[in-house]
Amino acid sequence: xxxxxxxxxxxxxxxxxxxxxxxxxxxxxxxxxxxxxxxxxxxxxxxxxxxxxxxxxxxxxxxxxxxxxxxxxxxxxxxxxxxxxxxxxxxxxxxxxxxxxxxxxxxxxxxxxxxxxxxxxxxxxxxxxxxxxxxxxxxxxxxxxxxxxxxxxxxxxxxxxxxxxxxxxxxxxxxxxxxxxxxxxxxxxxxxxxxxxxxxxxxxxxxxxxxxxxxxxxxxxxxxxxxxxxxxxxxxxxxxxxxxxxxxxxxxxxxxxxxxxxxxxxxxxxx
Amino acid sequence: xxxxxxxxxxxxxxxxxxxxxxxxxxxxxxxxxxxxxxxxxxxxxxxxxxxxxxxxxxxxxxxxxxxxxxxxxxxxxxxxxxxxxxxxxxxxxxxxxxxxxxxxxxxxxxxxxxxxxxxxxxxxxxxxxxxxxxxxxxxxxxxxxxxxxxxxxxxxxxxxxxxx
Numbered sequence: 001x002x003x004x005x006x007x008x009x010x011x012x013x014x015x016x017x018x019x020x021x022x023x024x025x026x027x028x029x030x031x032x033x034x035x036x037x038x039x040x041x042x043x044x045x046x047x048x049x050x051x052x053x054x055x056x057x058x059x060x061x062x063x064x065x066x067x068x069x070x071x072x073x074x075x076x077x078x079x080x081x082x083x084x085x086x087x088x089x090x091x092x093x094x095x096x097x098x099x100x101x102x103x104x105x106x107x108x109x110x111x112x113x114x115x116x117x118x119x120x121x122x123x124x125x126x127x128x129x130x131x132x133x134x135x136x137x138x139x140x141x142x143x144x145x146x147x148x149x150x151x152x153x154x155x156x157x158x159x160x161x162x163x164x165x166x167x168x169x170x171x172x173x174x175x176x177x178x179x180x181x182x183x184x185x186x187x188x189x190x191x192x193x194x195x196x197x198x199x200x201x202x203x204x205x206x207x208x209x210x211x212x213x214x215x216x217x218x219x220x221x222x223x224x225x226x227x228x229x230x231x232x233x234x235x236x237x238x239x240x241x242x243x244x245x246x247x248x249x250x251x252x253x254x255x256x257x258x259x260x261x262x263x264x265x266x267x268x269x270x271x
Numbered sequence: 272x273x274x275x276x277x278x279x280x281x282x283x284x285x286x287x288x289x290x291x292x293x294x295x296x297x298x299x300x301x302x303x304x305x306x307x308x309x310x311x312x313x314x315x316x317x318x319x320x321x322x323x324x325x326x327x328x329x330x331x332x333x334x335x336x337x338x339x340x341x342x343x344x345x346x347x348x349x350x351x352x353x354x355x356x357x358x359x360x361x362x363x364x365x366x367x368x369x370x371x372x373x374x375x376x377x378x379x380x381x382x383x384x385x386x387x388x389x390x391x392x393x394x395x396x397x398x399x400x401x402x403x404x405x406x407x408x409x410x411x412x413x414x415x416x417x418x419x420x421x422x423x424x425x426x427x428x429x430x431x432x433x434x435x
Contacts, residue, residue, distance in 0.1 A: 022396060023349045054352050056397060060423030061360025072332050072348055095349055140349075140397045199421065229398060229420055 008266040011148040011222070012108050017118045018091075018098035019238050020054060020141040026134045027094050032079050035092070035128045042120075043081035043090055051075040051093040056141060057227050059199045063189070090121045097121060097137075111246050115239070122235055139238035143227040144245040146253060149212070149219040153264060158218035159183040159209040165220055166207055166256050183209040192228055192248060201228015201245070203252055222256070224249050320368050324355060327371045334373055344377040353397040354379045361426040366433045386435025390428055404428050 036046055078093040087106060091098040099118035101109065122137065129135055152161035162169040162184050174181045190203040204225040212219055226245035230237040254262070328351045336345050358369075358381065370382045378395040387407040394400050402425055404414035411431065416424060 023347060025345075025348075054349055054397070056353055056356050056420075058357055058360060058420050058422055060421045061357070061426045063360070072329060072351070074332070075348065 006110065006267070007262075010108055010265055011150045012146060013103045013149050014100060014145075014147040015108070015111075015114060016098050016100040016143070016145045017114060017242055018096060018143045018145070019122075019137070019139045019235070019242075020096045020143075022135075022138040022140060022233070023095040024129065024135045024137075025094065027076070027129070029077055031128075031132060031134060032077070032092065034132070035125065036079070036081060038128060039081060039090070039121075039124050042083065043088075044084050045082040047080040047082065049078040049080060051078045052096065054095060054141075055143075055227065057201050057229065059191075088117055092125065097125060115242065115246075118242075119239070126235070137235055138233040139230055139235060140233060141227065141229055142238050142241045142245060143225060144242055144249050145226075146222075146224045146249050148222045148253075149210075150207075150222055150257070150261065151217070151219055153260065158220060162186065162207060162220065165258060165261055166222075167258055168207070168256055185209070190252075192226065200241075201226065203248060205252060205256055207256075222253075224252050224256075226252075320358070320362055320366070323368055324358065324371060328355060328379070331371070331373050331379065338373065339375060341375065343373070343375045346373050346379065347377045347396060350378045350394045350396050354381060354392075354394040357392075357394070357400075357422055357425070361422055361429050363430060363433045366429055383432055385432060388432050388435055390432055392425060402428075 036043070076094045078091060078096075081090040081092070082088070085106075086104050087102055089098075089100040089102070091100065099114060099121055101114045101117070126137055129137065150158075150165050152158040152164055156164060158165075160181050160183070166186065168186050168188070169184060174184075184207075186205075186207040188205045190205075191199055192201040192203055194200045204223075204227070206221075206223050208221045208223075210219055210221045211217065226249045228241060228245065230241040331346045332348060332351060334346055337343060338345070354371075367383060367385045370384075372380050372382065374380045374393060374395070376395050378393060378399075381392045381394075383390045389403070389405045389407065391403045392400065393402075398419045400418040402414060402416045402418055404411075406413070414424065414428065418425065
């Protein structure tokens with residue numbers, strides 16, 4: 001794992017580490033309640049959501065346009081187990097577990113701490129599955145996601161300033177006759193290969209202009225997702241992939257944002 | 272399902288070199304060269320395989336344990352979703368509709384038996400697949416391969432099937 005510098009004022013608002021695994025068909029909603037009783041001290045609050053469809057990164061065909069955007073019946077629910085300070089969420093459904101960290105005004109604790117929190121979730125789930133004879137966690141896909149809200153340098157109109165924020169956009173100001181730039185979207189997709197040059201996943205990057213709900217200020221939402229398949233269907237191999245994915249995500253973040261923005265976020269010294 | 276009309280192309284002919292037919296009047300668009308017509312023909316109309324496949328998979332997912340009388344497990348939802356997503360990336364507009372059948376290991380098997388080609392794609396679980404191909408005319412070599420995340424071979428065999 002590469003040593004990643006910390007920023008004093010990072011734009012990160014949310015990160016998640018996730019493992020998709022072979023469906024645990026016996027993990028019905030009633031068992032989710034039983035699991036919660038064992039982790040309630042860490043996660044006193046709970047929400048029930050619709051399950052997410054699975055995602056797969058495959059190669060050799062056309063890039064999937066939208067995947068299979070629904071679930072067949074019987075998928076059960078997705079549960080959010082939420083910490084008392086609202087920062088941490090352990091999401092669980094029959095074929096996926098996710099640990100989210102959300103900013104909520106507090107500084108980012110760093111990848112290692114979020115990884116340890118996921119490890120604790122995996123330990124709790126594995127132990128419960130064994131106790132109730134519900135199966136094993138056999139990961140077939142992992143994902144690291146970083147969401148940042150980026151504001152342009154002071155005095156600039158953020159939605160017109162993508163060129164100051166990202167080297168992916170070269171036109172400082174773009175207009176055609178009476179039509180002038182109001183906002184822009186950049187999306188890119190990169191193929192991720194292993195040391196043997198075999199495809200193992202993809203990196204998805206998007207810059208999308210958005211407005212902050214509380215004050216309608218302009219931001220660019222930068223989302224970086226690194227998704228792929230672990231070498232083996234084991235949690236240990238899944239964590240190895242997450243470590244690689246984290247490094248790739250950080251390197252991507254540094255590459256798709258300008259040095260001007262890095263200075264604005266201020267690299268922390270002595271870390 | 273076989274194509275409703277036969278293609279008129281002779282093998283190994285570069286139809287792009289066939290002279291273009293002259294327009295019948297100045298207001299009518301010129302007719303395409305045969306090569307360009309064939310490209311347009313192959314591009315569409317699209318066979319709506321998704322609706323048929325989704326309906327079949329939904330039926331298979333309702334099968335109970337021991338659906339075959341030999342103790343087979345019920346069909347895995349994740350295997351079915353994976354199979355559909357792979358098909359989404361490799362099916363071409365004129366690919367015939369496949370047969371979709373349950374497998375004894377709880378997976379899904381997708382088969383074509385068209386144009387003297389037998390092509391079978393078996394998904395046991397996400398990223399655990401097998402591919403078999405045989406050309407009954409003997410023009411193409413047989414294939415028996417385990418596949419994980421790369422479906423280049425499946426796509427090329429479907430392209431071959433789609434042109435028969």
